Amino acid sequence: MIAVRELTKRYGTTLALDHLSFEVRPGVVTGFLGPNGAGKSTTLRIMLGLHHPTSGEALVGNRRYARIRRPIHEVGAVLDADAAHPGRTAFHHLACLARSNGIGRTRVTAVLEQVGLASVAHKRVRGFSLGMRQRLGIAGALLGDPAVILLDEPVNGLDAAGIRWIRSTLRSLAAQGRTVLLSSHLMSEMAVTVDHVLIIGRGRLLEETSMTRLRDRFERDVLVRSPGAAQLAPILTGLGASVTATDDGGLVAVGVDAPTIGDAAAAASIPIHGLTPRSATLEDVYLEMTSEAVEYRTVEERTARP
Template structure:
C-alpha cells in the first residue's frame, strides 16, 4: 500500500489512515484519514477537543491508535533510525522540567541523538533565547517556553515539523516571527503540519488546511479553494437599481435588495454583471464580489462539531 502512494510523483510524508482513538468511552479520533505533503505549510484546524492533538500524538507514536495507523515516511515513527533528523515536534510548551536551564534542557535532548553543544547554542540564538540560555525554564513565560519548544523541534534540522498550537502565548512580534519561520521551513522543501483553532491564523500561514471536528475530517482543501467555495454574492450599487435588477434577473440572476440600498446579486460573477450593465447603458457606482470570511467558513464548517460551547453563546 505504501509503495503505491510513493510511486506517484508527489511524495506523501505524513499519512494517517482510518485512525481511530478511543479514551474509555470517549471517541477522540474517528476513522480519520489524510496525507501531508512536503513543500508547504499544512494547517490542521478544528475546535477544542476535535482530536488534533490526539492525532499528532498518534503520528509521533506517543499514543497507540485504537485502530488504523499513522505513518511518517511510510513507517511508524517509533522505528525511526534517526528520529530528530526525521521529525521535530512541539506538542506542549509546558512539557519541560522546570529545574533545568534552557541550554541544559536542549542539551539533554540533543545528546540523545548525538547532536553537539554548538547546535544547541545556534538554535537558542535562532529562536531569540540566547540571552536566557542559562536561566531555569521554570521562570519562563509561556511565550518563552513556546520558543524553547520550537528550538527543540529545530535541533535535529528535521525534514518534518509538527507544531501543536505554537502561537499560544506569543506576542504579536512572536506570532509574526513563527509565521515567517514556518513558511521558510516549508519553502526549504520541508513538511510542516501546524494545528490551530484559529482560522485567521491559518489563513495567513497555511497553504492547505485540514479541518476536523469531533475526530472526523470535515474538509481537506487549499485556503484558496475554501475562499472560492464560500464566495457569496456580488454587491452592486447603481443610480438605476431597479432597471439593473431587471436586466440581471432576465439573465437568470437572483437579486436581493438589502435594506441599506444596493443590490445583492447571486448567480452572476462581477465581469458578467459589468458587461450587462454596460450593454444596457446603466452606470455602476460599486461592484464588489463578496465571500464569507474564512472565519465564517470555518465556523460554519465546524458548527456541528463544537465540543464545548458557552451556554447561549452567539453563533
Template sequence: MIEIKELTKRYGAAVAVDRLSFEVRPGTVTGFLGPNGAGKSTTLRIILGLHRPTSGEALIGNRRYEQIRRPLREVGAVLDADAAHPGRTAFDHLACLARGNGIGRARVAAVLEQAGLANVAHKRVGGFSLGMRQRLGIAGALLGDPAVILLDEPVNGLDAAGIRWIRSTLRSLAAEGRTVLLSSHLMSEMALTADRVLVIGRGRLLEDTSLTRLRSRFGRDVLVRSPRAAALARLLTELGASVATTRGGGLVAVGVDAPTIADAAASASIPLHELTPRSATLEDIYLDMTSEATEYRSASERAPRP
C-alpha cells in the first residue's frame, strides 16, 4: 500500500503540496487527477524519493522508497517516456536496469515481448516514436514483477491498440492484487481504466472515492421528447421535477427517473419519442470539482457557462 501522510512540499514561497494525505490500496487501479500545477508530479516524485518533502512522509509498504534495497522488484514507475538513453538499444537499456536489481536477462526478453517490442529489441531508442518509448518505459516498470506500479501519463503517444493494451495490462495487474496509481489528463481513458480516483487541486486533496460513487453524486437527468411537450412539462413538474427546454424542443428533467416518467406519461396518454437517462461524464465532474483550483485558463475558459 502507498501511504501519503500530511505531505507538504514548498519551493521558496510556493506551496506545491499542502498537507496532503491519502492511501492507495492493492487490488484497484487508482486514478490521480488534478489540473496543471496541482501537485501530482511533485507527489509522485516524493513517493519515488526524487524530491524530499518539506514535512510529512510518503511510504510504500511502511517504508520510504530509498529504504528499499532492490526497488525495481517492489516498485515499477514511469515518470518520463524519454528516460532511456537514445544511444542504447531497448534490450541494453532494460538489461542495465535488470543487472542493478538482480534480475535475469530472460526477464528482459519477457517484458519486451509483453510490451510488443520484441521485434525492435536491438534497435536504438533514439529512433523510437513516442509511443514506442512509452512501451519501453512500461516494460521497465514491469521488469521486476513489482507489487506497486506508478505511471505518469502512460498513454501519451500511444495509438489505439497501445492504449487498449495498457488499459488491459493495468486492470490485470490490479486484479492480481497489485497497487496501481495512474496519473492522466485523459478523462475518457481514466473513466475506462480506474476504479477509484484521487482528485487534488493546489496541492490539497479534493476527492477520494470510487468512480461509481462519484458519478452517483453529480449531474443525473433525463432527456425526454414528446409531440405534446407542454403537457409533458406540466406532468413532470407535478412529479416534482425541475424542467428545462433544450434548443431542439426536448425537455430535460432533474429529480425524477426514467421509469417514473415513462409510467406517468403512459397513464396520462402522452406519447414519448425519446426517453434517455443521462449522467455527467468524468470530464464534466472533474472540471466542476477543479474549477476553483485551476491556475492556467484562457479567457474563454473563464467565461461563465451558458
C-alpha cells in the first residue's frame, strides 16, 4: 500500500502541496487526477525520493523509498518517457538496469516481449516514437516484477492500440494484487481505465471515490419519449419531479428515476417509447470539481462555466 500523510511541499513562496493525505490500496487501478500545476508530479517525485517534503511523509509498504534496499524489485515507475539514453538500444537500456539490480537478461527479453518491443529490441532509442518510448519506460518499470507501479501520464503518445494495451496491462497488474497508481489530467481516459480516483487541486485532496460512485452522483435527468407526454407530465409532477417539455414533444424529468417513470406510466396505461437517463460527462464533472484549482487559463476560460 502507498500512504501519503499530511504531505506539504514549498518551493520558496510557492505552496505545491498542502497537507495532502490519501492511501492507494492494492488490487485496483487508482487514478491520480488534477489540472496542470495541481501537485501530481511533485507528489510522485516525493514518493520516489527525488524531492524532499517540507513536512509530512510518503510511504511505500510502510517505508520511505530511500529505505528500500532494492527498490526496482518493489516499485516500478515511469515519470518521463524520454529517460532512456537515445544512443542505446532498447535491449541495452534495460540490460543496464537489470545488471545493476541483479536481474538476468532473460527477464529483459521477457519484458520487451510483454510491452510489444521485441521486434525493435536492438534499435536505438533515438529512432523511437513517443509511444514506443512510453512502452520502453513501462518495460523498465516492470523489469523487477514489483508490487507497486507508479506511472505519470503513460498514455501520452500512444495510438489507439497502445492505449487499449496499457488499459489491459494495468488492469491485469491490479488483478494480480499489485498497487497501481496512474497520474493524469485527462478524465476522459481515466474514465475507462481506473477503478478508484483521487482528485487534487492546488496541492489539496478535492475528492476520493470510486469511478462508479462518481458516475452515479452526477446523474442529471431522464429524457422521456411518449405519445401521451401531456398526460404523463402532471403525473410525474405529482411524484415530486420537475418536468420540462422539449421542442420535439419529449419530456425532461428531474428528481425521479427511469424505473419510477416507467411504473407510473404503466399504471396510467400511457405508452412509453423511450426512457434515457442522462448524466453529466465525467469530463464535465471533473472540470466543475477542479474549476477553482486551475492554475493557468485564458480570459474565455475564466468567464465560462463548465
